[in-house]
Amino acid sequence: MTSSRPDGQRSPTLEEVAEWAGVSRSTVSRVINGVSTVDPELRELVQRAIDVTGYVPNLAARSLVTRRTDSVALVVSEPDDRTEQTEPFLNRIFTDPFLGRITAGALEVLRPEGIHLVIMPAESPAHHHVLRYLRQGHVDGVLLISSSDEDPLPQQLCDLGIPAVLSARPGKPLPMSYVDVEQQVGAKLAAEHLLAIGRHHLATISGPLDMPSSQDRLAGFRAALAVHGHAYVPSAAGNFTRASGEQAARDLFAAHPEIDGLFVANDLMAEGALQALRDLGRRVPEEVAVVGFDNSIAALQCRPQLTTIHQPLEEMAAEMARLLLARIGKADPKPRSVIFHPRLVKRESA
Amino acid sequence: MTSSRPDGQRSPTLEEVAEWAGVSRSTVSRVINGVSTVDPELRELVQRAIDVTGYVPNLAARSLVTRRTDSVALVVSEPDDRTEQTEPFLNRIFTDPFLGRITAGALEVLRPEGIHLVIMPAESPAHHHVLRYLRQGHVDGVLLISSSDEDPLPQQLCDLGIPAVLSARPGKPLPMSYVDVEQQVGAKLAAEHLLAIGRHHLATISGPLDMPSSQDRLAGFRAALAVHGHAYVPSAAGNFTRASGEQAARDLFAAHPEIDGLFVANDLMAEGALQALRDLGRRVPEEVAVVGFDNSIAALQCRPQLTTIHQPLEEMAAEMARLLLARIGKADPKPRSVIFHPRLVKRESA
DNA sequence: GACCTTGGAGAGAGCGCTCCCTGGAATACC
DNA sequence: GGTATTCCAGGGAGCGCTCTCTCCAAGGTC
Numbered sequence: 001m002t003s004s005r006p007d008g009q010r011s012p013t014l015e016e017v018a019e020w021a022g023v024s025r026s027t028v029s030r031v032i033n034g035v036s037t038v039d040p041e042l043r044e045l046v047q048r049a050i051d052v053t054g055y056v057p058n059l060a061a062r063s064l065v066t067r068r069t070d071s072v073a074l075v076v077s078e079p080d081d082r083t084e085q086t087e088p089f090l091n092r093i094f095t096d097p098f099l100g101r102i103t104a105g106a107l108e109v110l111r112p113e114g115i116h117l118v119i120m121p122a123e124s125p126a127h128h129h130v131l132r133y134l135r136q137g138h139v140d141g142v143l144l145i146s147s148s149d150e151d152p153l154p155q156q157l158c159d160l161g162i163p164a165v166l167s168a169r170p171g172k173p174l175p176m177s178y179v180d181v182e183q184q185v186g187a188k189l190a191a192e193h194l195l196a197i198g199r200h201h202l203a204t205i206s207g208p209l210d211m212p213s214s215q216d217r218l219a220g221f222r223a224a225l226a227v228h229g230h231a232y233v234p235s236a237a238g239n240f241t242r243a244s245g246e247q248a249a250r251d252l253f254a255a256h257p258e259i260d261g262l263f264v265a266n267d268l269m270a271e272g273a274l275q276a277l278r279d280l281g282r283r284v285p286e287e288v289a290v291v292g293f294d295n296s297i298a299a300l301q302c303r304p305q306l307t308t309i310h311q312p313l314e315e316m317a318a319e320m321a322r323l324l325l326a327r328i329g330k331a332d333p334k335p336r337s338v339i340f341h342p343r344l345v346k347r348e349s350a
Numbered sequence: 351m352t353s354s355r356p357d358g359q360r361s362p363t364l365e366e367v368a369e370w371a372g373v374s375r376s377t378v379s380r381v382i383n384g385v386s387t388v389d390p391e392l393r394e395l396v397q398r399a400i401d402v403t404g405y406v407p408n409l410a411a412r413s414l415v416t417r418r419t420d421s422v423a424l425v426v427s428e429p430d431d432r433t434e435q436t437e438p439f440l441n442r443i444f445t446d447p448f449l450g451r452i453t454a455g456a457l458e459v460l461r462p463e464g465i466h467l468v469i470m471p472a473e474s475p476a477h478h479h480v481l482r483y484l485r486q487g488h489v490d491g492v493l494l495i496s497s498s499d500e501d502p503l504p505q506q507l508c509d510l511g512i513p514a515v516l517s518a519r520p521g522k523p524l525p526m527s528y529v530d531v532e533q534q535v536g537a538k539l540a541a542e543h544l545l546a547i548g549r550h551h552l553a554t555i556s557g558p559l560d561m562p563s564s565q566d567r568l569a570g571f572r573a574a575l576a577v578h579g580h581a582y583v584p585s586a587a588g589n590f591t592r593a594s595g596e597q598a599a600r601d602l603f604a605a606h607p608e609i610d611g612l613f614v615a616n617d618l619m620a621e622g623a624l625q626a627l628r629d630l631g632r633r634v635p636e637e638v639a640v641v642g643f644d645n646s647i648a649a650l651q652c653r654p655q656l657t658t659i660h661q662p663l664e665e666m667a668a669e670m671a672r673l674l675l676a677r678i679g680k681a682d683p684k685p686r687s688v689i690f691h692p693r694l695v696k697r698e699s700a
Numbered sequence: 701g702a703c704c705t706t707g708g709a710g711a712g713a714g715c716g717c718t719c720c721c722t723g724g725a726a727t728a729c730c
Numbered sequence: 731g732g733t734a735t736t737c738c739a740g741g742g743a744g745c746g747c748t749c750t751c752t753c754c755a756a757g758g759t760c
Contacts, residue, residue, distance in 0.1 A: 011485075013715095013716055013717085014716065014717065014718095015716080015717095023739075023740085024739060024740045024741075025716090025717085025718095025740085025741090026718085026719085026739070026740060026741080027738090027739060027740080029717070029718065029719085030738095030739090033718085037737070037738055037739090038738075038739085039738070039739085042738095042739085056482070056485045056486060057486065057716085057717075058414070058486070058487060058715085058716050058717070059410075059486040059487050059488055060409075060410045060411075060413040060414040060419075060487060060715085060716080060717090061410075061414050061715070061716030061717040061718090061745090062716080062717055062718075063410040063717090063745095064408070064410040064411050064414055064715090064716080064717070064718090064744095064745050064746065064747085065716090065717055065718045065719080065744080065745045066717085066718070066745090067745085069410075071483075071488070087647070088450075088454065090450040090451075090453050090454045090457075091447060091450045091451070091454070091647055092450075093450070094444060094446075094447065094449045094450030094453065095445065095446075095447050095450060095647065096444075096445075097441060097444065097445050099444045100438075100440040100441045100442075100443070100444030100445060101440075101441070103440050103444065103471065104438060104440040104441070107440075111479065116470075116479070116483050116488075117470075118468035118469065118470065119468065119469040119470070120466075120467075120468065120469070121453065129461065129466070132406070133421075133466050135361075135406045136406060136407065136408070136409040137408060137409050137410060138409055138421070138466075242651055243651065275651075275653065278653075279653075297437065297441055297445065301592055301593065301625075303625065303628075303629075363745095363746055363747085364746065364747065364748095365746080365747095373709080373710090374709065374710045374711080375710085375711095375746090375747085375748095376709070376710060376711080376748085376749085377708090377709060377710080379747070379748065379749085380708095380709090383748085387707070387708055387709090388708075388709090389707095389708070389709085392708090392709085407746085407747075408745085408746050408747070410745085410746080410747090411715090411745070411746030411747040411748090412746080412747055412748075413715095413747090414714095414715050414716065414717085414745090414746080414747070414748090415714080415715045415746090415747055415748045415749080416715090416747085416748070417715085701760105702759105702760095703758100703759080703760085704757105704758085704759075704760100705756105705757085705758075705759095706755100706756085706757080706758095707754105707755090707756085707757095708753105708754095708755095708756105709752105709753090709754085709755105710751100710752085710753080710754100711750105711751085711752075711753095712749100712750095712751085712752100713748105713749095713750090713751100714747100714748095714749100715746105715747085715748090716745105717744100717745085718743105718744095718745085719742100719743095719744100720741105720742090720743090721740100721741085721742085721743100722739105722740085722741075722742100723738105723739095723740085723741100724737105724738095724739090724740100725736105725737085725738090725739105726735105726736085726737075726738100727734105727735080727736070727737090728733105728734080728735070728736085729732105729733085729734070729735085730731105730732095730733085730734095
C-alpha cells in the first residue's frame with residue numbers, strides 16, 4: 001500500500017488525475033478501463049496525466065463496486081487427519097515438482113487475462129484461515145488442489161458459492177468442474193508394460209489411500225493385472241514423498257523378495273524406491289523393473305532414469321484456469337469435467 | 351466472492367446484520383472489531399445476528415477506509431538475464447526445499463497476527479505484473495526473496511514506499527531491512543572442516559555469481575583457505591539445482607581429477623555432485639569429501655548423507671515477517687538487519 | 701435539585717472508484 | 731429550419747465499511 005510511502009503522501013486518486021488533465025473523473029475512469037467512447041485527443045491527455053502523476057487504481061475501491069478482484073487463488077489443501085506425517089506439509093508441497101508445473105500451467109492462461117495468481121497452502125491448522133480469506137472476497141475464484149476425499153473444502157466452497165475448479169475427481173459427487181487424467185488407464189499402461197517386458201511378480205506402491213487418484217491408480221493396476229490372471233498384487237502406500245517411497249519399497253521387498261516389477265504412483269516415490277533397491281543391492285532394471293507416474297523432472301534426475309506415465313499437468317492446470325474463468329464470467333454453474341490422457345514414457349528403469 | 355452464490359443473493363452487509371439485531375451499523379462494526387465499549391448483552395445479540403446471517407466483512411470496503419489488507423506477499427524474484435536456464439524458474443523454486451522452509455517460518459509469525467500470506471513467483475516476464483499487483487494495494491507489504499544483485503525490484507519497492515524486507519543483503523546498498531546468515535563464516539566452517547579431515551585438494555561449486563550470497567560463500571571459502579596457504583581454489587558455478595550441481599562436479603573433476611574435498615554452495619547441488627561422483631566411480635567420503643550448505647531435507651535424502659552448513663531458514667523467515675510487521679505498523683523507516691549464525695552439521699559425506 | 705462527568709449507542713461523512721443518467725454539442729434527416 | 735438521432739463528457743449516487751462526532755441517559759458531586 002502506497003499510503004506509507006516515504007514522503008508521507010498517498011498515491012494519487014482518479015480525481016487528482018482528472019484535475020491535472022482538466023477533465024472529469026468519469027473520463028479518466030473511461031480511459032483507464034479502455035472504454036472506446038473517448039475522444040482520442042482527450043484520451044492522450046489523460047494518459048499523460050496518468051503517467052505524470054504515477055496514478056495506480058486503488059484496488060479496494062474498484063473491487064468494492066465491480067465485485068471483482070482480478071485474482072484467483074491456487075489453494076493446496078490437506079485435511080486434518082494426515083498432519084501426523086514425518087515430513088511437514090509445506091516441505092512436501094514445495095519439494096514436489098507437481099506444484100511448480102501446476103502453477104506454470106495456470107499462469108499460462110491467467111497472465112494474458114491480466115489475472116493474478118496467489119498461492120495458498122492450506123494444511124490443517126490454517127484451513128479456516130484460508131476459508132476466511134476466500135470468503136472475504138480477496139479472490140474471484142479458486143483452483144483447488146485437494147489431497148483427500150475427506151477434505152471439506154470443496155463442499156464448503158460449493159456451499160458458499162465461491163467459484164472453484166478441482167484438480168481431480170472429487171471424493172464425493174459435487175456440482176463442481178474438475179480436470180483429471182485417466183488414472184486407471186495410466187496404471188494399466190504401466191501394468192501392461194511390465195508384463196510386456198516379461199515381469200511376473202508385480203507389486204505397486206500407491207499414494208495415500210484417501211485420495212481418489214491414488215485409489216484409481218491402484219485399482220487400475222490391479223484390474224489390468226487381473227485380466228492377465230494375476231489375482232493378488234502386493235502393495236504398500238506412501239504419501240508421495242521420496243522418503244515414503246523408499247520406506248514402502250523396503251517393506252515390500254522384505255515381505256516379497258520375489259518382486260521383479262514395480263509400479264510406483266508418482267516419480268518422487270519411485271526415486272525413493274530406486275534408492276531402496278540400490279541399498280538392497282537389486283539392479284534396476286535387470287532384476288527389478290520400475291515404472292513411475294507423472295513424468296516430472298524427478299524422473300530424469302534419478303539413476304537409472306525412470307520409465308514413467310506421463311500426465312500433462314501443465315495443460316491440465318491451464319484447463320482448470322480456463323474452466324474457472326468461464327465459471328467466474330457467468331454464474332451459470334453447469335459443472336464440466338475435462339479428462340486428459342496419460343501415456344507411457346519409456347526410459348531406463350523398465 | 352460470494353456475489354455469485356448459487357441462490358443469486360449477495361452476502362449480507364453490516365447494515366443487514368444491524369437490522370437483524372435491531373442496532374446501528376456502528377454497533378455491529380464495534381463488535382466485529384472487538385471494541386470494548388459495547389454492552390455485553392448487545393454484543394451477544396449482535397454475535398448471534400452475525401452467526402445467523404453468515405456475515406463476513408467485505409474486505410474491499412474495509413480496506414478502502416483502513417488502507418490495510420491484512421495480507422503480505424512472499425515474492426520470489428528472478429531478474430531478466432537468467433531466464434535462459436535449462437530448468438524453468440517455477441520448477442526450480444517449487445522443487446527446492448528452500449521456499450517451503452521460508453514459507454513455514456513466515457507463517458509461524460504471520461498466522462497468529464491474522465495476516466495472510468500470498469506467494470508470488472516473479473520471474474522475468476511477470477515482473478511488472480507482480481509490481482502492479484503490489485502497487486494496487488493488494489498487500490500491506492512484501493517479503494522479498496531476490497536472487498540477483500541486478501534485480502530492480504528491491505529498488506522499485508523502495509521508491510514506491512511499499513514496505514518490504516529482503517531475505518539477504520541487497521546487492522546495492524538500500525534503505526531496507528534484511529535478514530541474512532553469516533555466509534562467509536559458513537564457508538569458513540566448511541573449509542576448516544575439510545582441512546581438518548586431511549583434505550588438501552579443495553574445490554567448490556558456487557551458486558550464481560550475481561547473487562550476493564553466492565559471492566560471499568565463494569569469497570569466504572577462498573579466504574579461509576588462503577589463510578592456510580591455498581592460493582588457488584578451483585571453482586565452478588551452478589544455479590542451485592541438482593542438475594547444475596551434477597554438471598559442475600563433472601566439469602570440475604574433468605579439469606582437476608586430484609580434488610579430494612568439495613564445498614558445494616547448497617545441498618541440492620551437492621546432491622547432484624554426489625550423483626556425478628558416483629557415476630565417476632569416486633567414493634564419498636573416502637576419496638572425495640563433500641560439504642553442502644543449507645541443511646535442508648535434501649541433505650538427509652542422499653547417500654551418503656550430507657555433511658552440511660546449517661542455516662536457520664525458518665527462523666530467518668520468521669524474523670523477516672517480524673521486521674515487516676514492524677515496518678507496516680509505523681512508517682518509521684529505520685532499516686534493520688538481523689544476521690544469523692551458521693553451523694556445521696556433520697554426517698557421512700565429510 | 702442543579703450541575704458535571706462518563707459510558708455507550710447512533711448519525712453521518714467519506715474512503716476511491718464505477719456506472720447509470722443527464723444534457724449539450726454535433727450530425728443527420730425530413 | 732426544425733426536429734430527431736447520435737456521440738461523448740460530466741454529475742451524482744452508491745458500493746460496504748470505519749471512525750469521529752454527537753447525543754442521550756445514568757451516575758456522581760456539591
